Amino acid sequence: MATNFTIAFVDDNKVNRNTFLQKVKLLPDFTLLFTAENGHQCLEELRGLPHHKIPQVIFMDLEMPEMDGVETIRLAKALYPSTHYIVLTVFDDDEKIFEAIKAGASGYLLKHEPAQVLYESVVNVIEFGGAPMSPAIARKSLQLLGRAQQLDNHTESGQTKNALPQVITQREKEILQHMVNGWDAKHIASVVDLSVLTVRKHIANIYDKLHINSKAQAISLAHQQKWFDK
Secondary structure, eight states, rough: OOEEEEEEEEOSSHHHHHHHHHHHHTTTTTTEEEEESSHHHHHHHHSSOOOGGGGEEEESSOSSSSSSSHHHHHHHHHHHHSSSEEEEEEEOHHHHHHHHHHTTTTTTEEEEEHHHHHHHHHHHHHHHOOOOOOOHHHHHHHHHHHHHHHHHSSSSSSSOOOOTTTTHHHHHHHHHHHHTTTHHHHHHHHHOOOOHHHHHHHHHHHHHHHTTOOHHHHHHHHHHHHHTTO
């Protein structure tokens, strides 16, 4: 009996979304759970799904308004680590490949790939833990591997902090850092000289902007992304 794979697709271009839908129709083993027009919409879709309905694979465009593919993969990978993220894009330059892989992408395909390649890429990542790539991307990736050690030498551990999403204001960053330190709203309010109600409003805004639901998720995300590591 054939396995049913659950997927999603994120791309700001309507033509691309329609083309992807036409390819998926050729693959009866695929269930498309949702499409999204940008990273924010993708994270909101994920936020509203019960755990057992989180897609196994999300195909992700890179260049999108509001939140691009790299930042979306970085945040989504931290929040939904069991999901695989396969870049599906027209870009094959070194910087984009490297950033996508660093963010947690499991594969990198060009948009012209036929339906059968999409199917094989899903099977590859889910059943074999592979890293499907278009041939041109694979060649570039091998070249990038040779440079990785040089980049790692710039930091003591070989890992760098990720920047907070730009939508987070300076005040929200300050409050988030206090949350990561374990402080509650009342304690934070006394330190930043705001009312508890205002602090709670800031916290609610942080949750919305990071597409999370709890303080535990906020702390976990901050630690994984090393936002406040010295």
